[in-house]
Amino acid sequence: MRITCTGWALLPGAIYRHGVDIALPMSDHADFDELLELIDRVRPKKIFTHHGYPQFAEHLRSRGFNAQLARPDPQLSLFGE
Secondary structure, three states, X not given: XXXXXXXXXXXXXXXXXXXXXXEEEOOOOOOHHHHHHHXXXXXXXXXXXXXXXXXXXXHHHHOOOOEEEOOOOOOOOHHHO
């Protein structure tokens, strides 16, 4: 049995779109307070913020966490250009 958890599960045809047997309507997004709660509970040694604003990493550092903004993937040059 294949199951997915996504906010998109509420849309008609979600099981076909995702190729699953069951689609549970659960979002994988968190708001600011939910992210802070998760970080406080997990207490990670290092945090890389990917989506959002650099200020979030700054805020985490002000709370004593080792946080930094993840740099975007560099564009690779093909054929040595």
